[in-house]
Amino acid sequence: xxxxxxxxxxxxxxKDGKVLVIDPGTLTDAAALDGADAVLITHNHFDHAxxxxxxxxxxxxxxWTCQGVASGAAxxxxxxxxxxxxxDAFDTAGFGVKVFGEWHAAxxxxxxxxxxxxxLLDEEVFYPGDAFTVPDASVGTLMVPTGAPWLKxxxxxxxxxxxxxxxxxxxxxxxxxxxxxxxVDGWLQMESEKQGxxxxxxxxxxxxxxA
Numbered sequence: 001x002x003x004x005x006x007x008x009x010x011x012x013x014x015k016d017g018k019v020l021v022i023d024p025g026t027l028t029d030a031a032a033l034d035g036a037d038a039v040l041i042t043h044n045h046f047d048h049a050x051x052x053x054x055x056x057x058x059x060x061x062x063x064w065t066c067q068g069v070a071s072g073a074a075x076x077x078x079x080x081x082x083x084x085x086x087x088d089a090f091d092t093a094g095f096g097v098k099v100f101g102e103w104h105a106a107x108x109x110x111x112x113x114x115x116x117x118x119x120l121l122d123e124e125v126f127y128p129g130d131a132f133t134v135p136d137a138s139v140g141t142l143m144v145p146t147g148a149p150w151l152k153x154x155x156x157x158x159x160x161x162x163x164x165x166x167x168x169x170x171x172x173x174x175x176x177x178x179x180x181x182x183x184v185d186g187w188l189q190m191e192s193e194k195q196g197x198x199x200x201x202x203x204x205x206x207x208x209x210x211a
Contacts, residue, residue, distance in 0.1 A: 001210040003125065003141070005202040006032040008174035009048050011127060011143055018093040022119065022127050022143075023048040027174045033057065038093035041065040041074065042129025043104055043116040047174075049073035062092050066115045084117060095121050101133035105150040124210060130172070132159040139165045141210060145172035146184050146201070153187055160191055160199060169208065170201035 002014040008027035013020045020038045024030075025047040033039070033053055039061060041049045049069050057063070057079040065074055070083045084090065088099040097119050104116035118128035124140040130148065132155060142165035146156055160168055170184060185201055192199035202208060 001122065001124070002207050003169075003210060004207040005169065005171070005204055007204050009145075009172045011171065012036075013095070013121065013125065015122075016094050018095070020093045020095055020121070023129070024050060024053050026050045028053075030056070036061055038062045038064065038095070039079070040092075040097070040119050040127075041069045042118065042127065043114055044068040044072040045104075045114075045130065047172075048129065054079070064090065064092060064097070064119075066117045068115045086117065096123070097121055098123075098135070098137065100126075100135040100137075101128060101131055104130045105132065105148075107150045126163075126165075127171070134159075134162055139163050140167065141165060142168040143171045144168045144199075146170045146188070147173045147175045147180070153184075157187065157191055160195070164195070165197065165199075167198040167208075167210075169199075173201065 004012040006028045009023045010028035010032050011022045012032050018037045019035050021036045022040045024032050027047050030053055051073040054077055059078045061079040063079045063081045064084055067083050070081050074081045084099045086102045090097050099117050101118040104114045116129045116131050118133045120126045126139040127143045142163055188199050
């Protein structure tokens with residue numbers, strides 16, 4: 001399985017000639033969707049679900065997402081939109097997917113909390129969206145959010161220590177300056193050394209091969 005980091009919150013997975021893309025938002029290059037067979041979307045925020053990009057998907061592409069996206073950014077798409085919730089499991093583009101989580105992390109006291117689902121792919125890669133969801137399953141590779149109005153770094157470290165993945169790679173990090181990314185790199189390196197795990201930030205466009 002090949003995992004490629006795209007801008008901000010988007011990840012592209014490739015396996016056996018199939019392509020699955022997670023959370024192609026407005027801060028992501030449209031090339032992330034090139035050749036996509038399936039798209040997973042965790043929640044209905046602009047940096048995770050860009051309607052203009054989704055409208056380019058052909059009718060044979062499967063989109064799996066929560067109700068908020070299905071009735072929002074993904075409403076009326078030519079692609080096949082299917083709604084999922086916590087506890088669901090399905091197969092798409094050659095990947096086995098399990099759904100964990102229900103709600104986005106609290107962001108602002110005047111903003112409603114929206115639905116948010118996380119996806120575990122092939123019992124290996126877990127993408128939580130905008131939440132620190134702990135799935136009821138072992139996680140080999142965790143895509144860990146590291147920068148957002150709703151989080152602080154102590155929570156990121158606590159999440160890593162609770163999930164205890166063999167590998168964890170930063171996502172949701174486009175809001176940082178270069179100095180901020182340097183801080184993130186330092187904190188992740190410290191945690192990598194503490195846990196004896198591969199915990200770090202992948203540069204946009206770089207890929208990791210997972211067994």
